[in-house]
Amino acid sequence: MEWWKKSIVYQIYPMSFKDSDGDGTGDIGGIIEKVDYLKELGVDVIWLTPVYESPMDDNGYDISNYYRINPLFGTMEQLEELLEKLHDRRMKLIMDLVVNHTSDEHEWFKAARADKNSKYHDYYIWKDSPVTDQQSFFSGSVWEYNEETNEYYYHLFSKRQPDLNWSNREVREEVYKLINWWLDKGIDGFRMDVIDLIGKIPEESVMVSEKSHTYLQEMYRNCFAGRDVFTVGETPFSTPETAPLYSAKERRELSMVFGFEHLGLDEIRGNGKWDLKKMEVNELKRVFETWQKALHEKGWNSLFWSNHDQPRIVSRIGNDTVYRKESAKMLAMILHGMQGTPYIYQGEEIGMTNVRFPLEDYRDIETINMVKEKQEAGWSMEKIMEGIYAKARDNARTPIQWDDSEHAGFTDGTPWLKVNPNYKEINVKRTLQETDSIFAFYQKLIQIRKEYDVITTGDFELLCGEDERIFAYVRRSGNEKLYVIANFTDKMVDCGNCSSLSFMEGECLLGNYEPEKGKDNLLLRPYECRMYAVG
Numbered sequence: 120m121e122w123w124k125k126s127i128v129y130q131i132y133p134m135s136f137k138d139s140d141g142d143g144t145g146d147i148g149g150i151i152e153k154v155d156y157l158k159e160l161g162v163d164v165i166w167l168t169p170v171y172e173s174p175m176d177d178n179g180y181d182i183s184n185y186y187r188i189n190p191l192f193g194t195m196e197q198l199e200e201l202l203e204k205l206h207d208r209r210m211k212l213i214m215d216l217v218v219n220h221t222s223d224e225h226e227w228f229k230a231a232r233a234d235k236n237s238k239y240h241d242y243y244i245w246k247d248s249p250v251t252d253q254q255s256f257f258s259g260s261v262w263e264y265n266e267e268t269n270e271y272y273y274h275l276f277s278k279r280q281p282d283l284n285w286s287n288r289e290v291r292e293e294v295y296k297l298i299n300w301w302l303d304k305g306i307d308g309f310r311m312d313v314i315d316l317i318g319k320i321p322e323e324s325v326m327v328s329e330k331s332h333t334y335l336q337e338m339y340r341n342c343f344a345g346r347d348v349f350t351v352g353e354t355p356f357s358t359p360e361t362a363p364l365y366s367a368k369e370r371r372e373l374s375m376v377f378g379f380e381h382l383g384l385d386e387i388r389g390n391g392k393w394d395l396k397k398m399e400v401n402e403l404k405r406v407f408e409t410w411q412k413a414l415h416e417k418g419w420n421s422l423f424w425s426n427h428d429q430p431r432i433v434s435r436i437g438n439d440t441v442y443r444k445e446s447a448k449m450l451a452m453i454l455h456g457m458q459g460t461p462y463i464y465q466g467e468e469i470g471m472t473n474v475r476f477p478l479e480d481y482r483d484i485e486t487i488n489m490v491k492e493k494q495e496a497g498w499s500m501e502k503i504m505e506g507i508y509a510k511a512r513d514n515a516r517t518p519i520q521w522d523d524s525e526h527a528g529f530t531d532g533t534p535w536l537k538v539n540p541n542y543k544e545i546n547v548k549r550t551l552q553e554t555d556s557i558f559a560f561y562q563k564l565i566q567i568r569k570e571y572d573v574i575t576t577g578d579f580e581l582l583c584g585e586d587e588r589i590f591a592y593v594r595r596s597g598n599e600k601l602y603v604i605a606n607f608t609d610k611m612v613d614c615g616n617c618s619s620l621s622f623m624e625g626e627c628l629l630g631n632y633e634p635e636k637g638k639d640n641l642l643l644r645p646y647e648c649r650m651y652a653v654g
């Protein structure tokens with residue numbers, strides 16, 4: 120079995136992880152300091168979001184030089200030191216590959232926008248007029264006027280992130296060259312930013328096409344064939360039908376994908392992420408069931424609740440006040456019991472929560488642009504702020520709370536984004552002193568995944584699928600069975616009347632409460648979760 124099928128990945132957003140030089144921004148030096156903390160958690164792979172040279176219009180997802188480290192984060196020598204330190208501990212490092220677009224300060228774009236006759240002009244996508252009325256993900260038209268050439272260029276994200284023209288073979292060759300350069304340095308793979316979009320058809324506002332697959336297969340042949348590395352595609356447009364196409368081994372595209380369907384359930388479909396609705400547990404169950412079944416023996420899934428673009432899961436679906444620890448553990452168990460490679464986003468292992476800052480304290484370009492757009496569309500400030508509290512990406516980007524000292528021990532300077540005011544209660548130092556911590560629970564989930572192969576190989580069946588209070592499933596492989604059950608409410612739930620839950624009378628492998636004896640075994644306390652292994 121491929122090593123990455125049994126691995127657990129930890130995502131680091133370097134700006135907010137740990138600052139080692141007091142400038143208020145996290146850096147590679149800070150990550151080096153914390154490698155042993157990550158080893159203790161038990162994760163195998165670290166994914167670093169972009170640390171390349173960048174004007175930081177979108178916090179590094181706008182790259183101006185793929186071969187250099189942003190001085191804000193440190194030096195190439197430090198990156199090499201980090202890689203070595205991880206490899207010494209038998210851990211791996213994957214980096215972010217952002218090649219749907221570059222920064223407008225990349226040399227290619229500077230040449231492209233200055234001169235129609237430059238060979239770099241065709242590295243980007245140009246039209247004489249805005250040929251569609253498509254809106255970019257960060258508000259406003261996807262077409263931006265460029266005075267020097269009297270044309271419009273295409274950008275799906277900020278106007279400072281022009282999209283590369285993947286139909287140009289030279290562009291693809293440049294990308295393969297940089298991938299190989301980093302792989303030759305010894306990194307263990309890539310997380311590929313919005314990689315399904317490379318096959319888009321801009322003039323038709325079509326976001327993915329057969330070309331997305333053709334290019335990924337070409338990339339595989341040019342970069343990954345014969346190397347023991349792994350690739351995960353961020354594929355926001357993937358579906359249960361297309362995810363196996365990206366991730367089936369024999370198609371030679373990607374090792375696995377991130378599907379986002381489960382994270383779209385708290386927004387009104389078609390209205391974008393800011394128009395909120397309550398997530399229904401039964402819908403969540405159906406989405407996971409569909410993806411689990413679609414990929415079983417046909418591809419490979421990534422299991423994640425959060426990342427640097429998503430709010431904190433304990434605030435989003437759990438209960439971040441009375442049952443913060445219980446619900447954080449419950450959500451972890453539900454996810455980690457499924458088939459796929461689990462991802463832990465920094466801070467999730469201590470149950471960090473969303474924030475409610477005054478508007479001027481938000482830093483994310485998506486949020487800032489959205490406020491302008493929604494105000495113009497007549498939304499009340501109250502509705503806008505509700506959207507921000509629930510969904511702003513800065514929820515996940517507040518600095519990691521290391522201890523209860525000033526700025527949560529993240530920096531000696533002034534943090535680039537404010538620290539969550541609850542750091543005195545929620546922090547790593549305190550967590551590590553508790554025996555029943557969320558951190559300790561993640562450690563156990565990781566150990567169980569290593570020990571029980573059924574988690575990696577078994578099939579998936581929902582149990583009591585109609586009950587909107589609980590999420591229960593069984594994983595089966597040969598004679599081995601693994602059951603997971605979770606109460607998604609803050610009330611007691613009696614499971615005595617669902618016959619498929621009789622496994623609850625046995626001895627449980629892991630739970631987030633002290634086990635009960637006898638008949639009480641069938642009662643689930645608020646946000647209680649349990650895992651049982653049979654056979």
Ligand code: ISL
Pocket residue numbers: 177180181217256276312313353355392427428429485512
């Ligand atoms: O964050 C989102 C919605 O609020 C997503 O639509 C997000 O923009 C999408 O998943 C793509 O994200 C990735 O590419 C972006 C970058 O801003 C994100 O941080 C990155 O994860 C552009 O590079």
